[in-house]
Amino acid sequence: MSNDISNNLLKQISIAFNDKTPLRISAGNSKTFYGNHVNAQAINTLEHKGITEYQPSELVVTVRSGTLLSELESELKANKQMLAFEPPQHSEETTIGGIVACGLSGPRRAACGSVRDFVLGTTIINGRAEKCRFGGQVMKNVAGYDAARLMVGAQGTLGVLLDISLKILPVNESEISLKINTELSHAIKNLQQWTQQGLPVTASCFFKNTLYLRLGSTHSAVKQSLNTINNNFDTEEIDEAFWLSIKNQTHDFFTNANLWRCSHQMATRFYGDTDKQLLEWNGALRWINSEKDLYATADKHNGHAQRYPLTNSDETTDIFQPLQPGVLKIHKRLKQAFDPENILNPGRLYADL
């Protein structure tokens, strides 16, 4: 399904710019929970859809932002390729534009990189209703400032995403998922050792004294890695569907009402009740159940925290780690540079932006 509504979107933004009417940008509405509530007139990109360019040997795909993630991924899969950052699919209506705008990556992130690492170019409409194309469709491009990657995680506050070019990767010839009963510190120590040894760990998760692992590479490399692990552990093979429950956050753990997403260096000391945590990314991503806010604690451990209730909220409190004053100042000026009338998703990312 292909459909180009960029002119229509441009018109809507142009009117909003002239009238100074704030807009709430949405597509499939699967990530309303991921950001502050924006009380404004709706503009929707769901109908701006379709893969506009895809040559598998280029390892690049260009898509319109309203393209369903599921549609894009199945097209890539048919060509034995993938979005290596393994984006979460929160609902059937999840779009690639929403993924890029929110900057969300899944279990494979620690091994392959995050969504911003794979963005090569974006075409946007900024807050002055100008259509701008940054970056491109090639692997390397240093012409001008990297405003293409700047859109990742900006949640639409700097521009409405129209088209996105992404680097893609071939799927592994072989992947296997397993689980191991072990305790936390042992699990993390081994993960560190395995990555240091170059074992092809493409995902890891630790929860309730169980380490879940996914290995991916060529057939013989996966077999050899499995042997290495089997030398020290009793492993049990599991269905790869387990990773869907982590990636899409449908695992029971994510129903916790007081969930925090804390991001750290892999070897950061643990804090909080480790029995009530779920870890990903070799220990770098920690889902923590906590009634009190974790901003200060995460900061003390050189990381950052964010609230993560998977429900829509009307709360006006910021959900993301507060920014340093100097950094916030630059954020505000950049917002001004892209959206001088403050009409694009005002307040969604931070109250002041």
Add this chain to the structure above:
Amino acid sequence: MNDKKSIINKLSKLLPDGQLLYRLEDLKPYECDALSAYQAVPLAVAIPDNIEQLKSILSLCYENNIPVVARGAGTGLSGGALPHKDGVLLSLAKFNKIITIDSKNHTAVVQPGVRNLAISEAVKELGLYYAPDPSSQIACSIGGNVAENAGGVHCLKYGLTVHNIIKLKVLTMDGDELTIGCDALDSPGYDLLALLTGSEGMLAIITEITVKLLPIPAVAKVMLASFDDIAVAGQAVSDVIAQGIIPAGLELMDNAAIKAADDFVHAGYPHDAAAILLCEIDGSVEEVNDQLRLAEKILKQSGATKIQIAKDEEQRAQFWAGRKAAFPAVGRLSPDYYCMDGTIPRHQISNVLKRISELSAEYKQTVVNVFHAGDGNLHPLILFDANNDGELERTEELGGKILDFCVEVGGTITGEHGVGIEKINQMCGQFNSDEITQFHSIKIAFDEKQLLNPGKNIPTLQRCAEFGAMHVHHGNLPHPELERF
């Protein structure tokens, strides 16, 4: 208006003897970077060795509206570190310490003047290395790498600088010291880390960098494939990648480059080949064996006339030595050469190489090709003699045509060397006036007075209008107040 003398006077109070240069003979060595076609003598060269000195220099320049141009090792190829004649050239050369190495988290915190290769050398005994490896890595600084988003031979698999750094400390012109990015795998807010990477010293001065380190792969093997037709070699690049292999490096050299490199370092290249591909596979023993076999099969099917797999580490080093020495080797062929940096979709390689050879015939100038084929990043080297009247201008024109063609086939004017002063006119062809205006407003968000590296990277709309390559939106120049330099 401050006169020169009083500024130098004030600067000399901020720096100890020897760290402020202002006599012509001392300034001369700094008049250009590795793009020697452009030269300018700065007001002074400041070489601070600590952050307090650096801050005080910036603050003095800010107060007095003095332009500041940062300089790392000066190996840039686009005139990014070309001094401003009324400005201070700020050398970061004395910020050359590796501050910490974290073997558990695989990171290192380094100062901007540290040489690229010095990082890998320092962490080698831990079994780690820093992946981006520009051919200039023995000399170029990591600060310069960040400012240019430098790439290298191994980018195809391991990414560019932007993929291999996690945190920066920077100073803005108005005196803020900012921490950009985070030790974790993501950070809150806008991706300022990406924005600053490749910003060519236009937005802030980089004072500290946290780099990501990777485990040294268990094995790396390189294969040398010969071709009797360069177009066939170009197509073979796409064929390898289409089959699901991501080589650690995939480099192409044409006959002239093969001969020049081999005469220079005796790399063992076949002089009779029209082109060679160097294809490196790394990873675990099993992975490398599997993929090497597959790559060999694909390259044969794609028309390679001969394939040699380096039999040991020594031969592998020898094969790479030729590639790494290719630029200086070509430098021996001609008094001067001009290095282009366009990047194109891989399937266009053969097409663009054909166009380059047509242009080369038309301009009667030899063009040698040696480049990062896996990334589609071309480096046509145009040979010329600057002492011959008009030859530099002709060379620049030829280079400009090559870049225009790269943009035409869906590529970009620069893959890794940056815009600097060199490609400023070509920017007008790649971006429209709204985009250029947006770039200027990003600049102003960081550097309101536009004192950092003025005149580089982003052309004024006026310049584009004069250059004639840009369609000016609705017939008027938006934001005329922006055109200060």
